[in-house]
Amino acid sequence: MNRVARLLQIRRKSGRWHWTDIAAYSYLALGVVLMFGPVLWLVLSSFKTQAGLLEFPPSLLPMSQREVAVAGFPQPLPLFSVTLDDGSTRVLAQVRRIGIVAQMVDPESPAQQFRIPIDKRTPVREFKLATENYTEPLERFAFTRFLGNSVFVTVVATLITLLINSMAAYALSIYEFKGKNAAMLMVVGTLMIPITIILVPVYLVITKLGLVNSLWAVILPGAATPTGVFLLRQYMLTLPRDLIEAARMDKASEWQIYWRIVMPLAMPALAVLAIFSIMWRWNEFLWPLAVLTKTEVHTLQIGLNAFQGELQTQWHYLLAMTVATLAPVALVFVFLQRFITTGIANTGMK
Amino acid sequence: MTPPLSLRRSAARWLGLFVAALMRLVDWPMRWLQRLLGERRMAYVFLLPNLVFFSLFVFLPLIINVVFSVTGGTALFPSERPYVGGGQYAYLFDCDSFLDPGSCREDHFWRGVANTLRFTTFQVVAMVLFSLVTAVVLNMRIRGRGFFRAVYFFPVLLSPVVVALIWKWILQRDGLLNAGLTALGGQKILFFIDPGWAMFWAVFVSIWAHMGFYTLILLAGLQAIPADLYEAAEMDATPRWRAFWRITLPLLWPNLIVVIVLALIRGVQTFDEVFVLTGGGPGTATLMVVQYIYETAFSNQVQNFGLAAAASVVLGIVLFGLTLAQLAASRRRSA
Secondary structure, three states, rough: OHHHHHHHHOOOOOOOHHHHHHHHHHHHHHHHHHHHHHHHHHHHOOOOOOOHHHHOOOOOOEEEEOOOOOOOOOOOOEEEEEEEEOOOOOEEEEEEOOOEEEEEEEEOOOOOEEEEEEHHHEEEEEEOOOOOOHHHHHHHHHHHHHHHHHHHHHHHHHHHHHHHHHHHHHHHHOOOOEEEEHHHHHHHHHHHOOHHHHHHHHHHHHHHOOOOOOHHHHHHHOOOOOHHHHHHHHHHHOOOOOHHHHHHHHHOOOOHHHHHHHHHOOHHHHHHHHHHHHHHHHHHHHHHHHHOHHHHHHHHHHHHHHHHHHHHOOHHHHHHHHHHHHHHHHHHHHHHHHHHHHHHHHHHHO | OOOOOHHHHHHHHHEEEEHHHHHHHHHHHHHHHHHHHOOOOOOHHHHHHHHHHHHHHHHHHHHHHHHOOOOOOOOHHHHHHEEOOOHHHHHOOEEOOOOOOHEOOOHHHHHHHHHHHHHHHHHHHHOOOOOOOOHHHHHHOOOHHHHHHHHHHHHHHHHHHHHHHHHHHOOOOOOOHHHHHHHOOOOOOOOOOOOOHHHHHHHHHHHHHHHHHHHHHHHHHHHHOOOHHHHHHHHHOOOHHHHHHHHHHHHHHHHHHHHHHHHHHHHHHHOHHHHHHHHHOOOOOOOOOOOOOHHHHHHOOOOOOHHHHHHHHHHHHHHHHHHHHHHHHHHHOOO
């Protein structure tokens, strides 16, 4: 509360609140609700039971009806708070419901049975996280498989992207050679060709290579990114040339100069590209959707999309899997936020 | 269970040694190549892997795309496809009136075009408006600016599927929004059954997901405006709105152009979020061009690669025009 009070006391130099300040803070407050609210609601919902999700209007927190084990009944019985004829209230467990009458017992003394009209009882509810939403899909669906596929694609594709793009950037920044301008032009040219307009022919190439329904079909086409070459080249151009000349004097091979000198120095640019590549690969959708048709090779995004088609009525699993897909990205964001935002602001790409 | 620290450290060291050994192994043929080619021509060796990837997955496909678009049949391999000349394009453009998709032979394509146009127009206007307001607000003297910037930015990193599912859950029949509506005394609305609402939410969700990116570009532009301009304006007792109109907007114009063109290029290519959110429905109310291409080539009963290729050539030409506009804009920005 103290911090809120302090926040309210900050003023402009003039010491007065200008109406624009109030408008700005209201706008930001609304923004927090609109941007965070949906994600928070997803996370809260993902911990509700299947019955809890069907409630309307929905409760804010994951609540579920409390159940008790009663002697003489094999299943745990749901608890209700009941208003009796004399106006007193008692907590009873429901044995079964027949039409508009419920047959109930006192959990303490199960011998005595009550017959209660169903409009006289309200469920006793408690806060409970339905963690089974998270554990059950692990056994029932190929969720771990999808996760493994996504991790494999992301890691391998990022490594390949870093290697071949840094090699090209090295060639384009350190050397003067015939055809350099043509090579640069090619790199810039492909900057403008998104996968959306060459979907069919890339599919043909992948088919010719025999890679349909293989994870390599997702990894390879996007590995050489013009944006990556560009980013790395701009950075490598700033490296001191003397260092490279000195290494040549010492009889270092060109490969050694690339690997032992230029790569370590280009670490900041490589890190930015790595983050971008991880983001692209983890979230990629259209191309994997076209080329991965077998369930075994689905990535998380494709698997999730397939689930939402099949599991229309099983939101409890779907929501939990959505949270699980979102979690790694959220973690990356929390730790690397500043890095990512400055990276985007400097390169103007995403 | 995490392994003890010492074990993890030694694992990292072994990995490092392995990579170092691998690179030393690569060095051997590289030295041989260098002796063969000379120092300077090693550039080609370094360029080679990238060029192989570019030509296999970009240049070759670009050419094959045109080949596909002038051949017919359902075969995937061009050698088995009969030449049809401009037949695919003629089929695609066979319309009584281009303003009425229903009058076209390939009405889905034209519905896709109309929807994409509508979507892109609304999306770009709203995107520029909201990201501008947000950037201006974030650029004010505000407590916790880093936090608020992160709030607007984080959806950019979420995958389109996750974004669409988050909103699908909120907008469903018994969802949070309908609960709010009934609590206020209203009626439940079936958002994905009504064409108008479906398009509205497609635009809304896309803005929600990408606004942070454009805000960041505009914020960078705002922060580059020298503060003494505003101080001078304050000295002259210029009203704030006037300072905004006379100083902020003109100086921010280059960044605004970039935002507009980028949003246009992305808008025309919209697929993921809308596809997962509405599936193109109800009917074809939110079917976009890219979804049309995807379905024509891959998910329809008859895979019509030729038609899909022709449609993507058309899309490619539009994107090329937009990209030229972007280049012109960014050249003016740097000049």
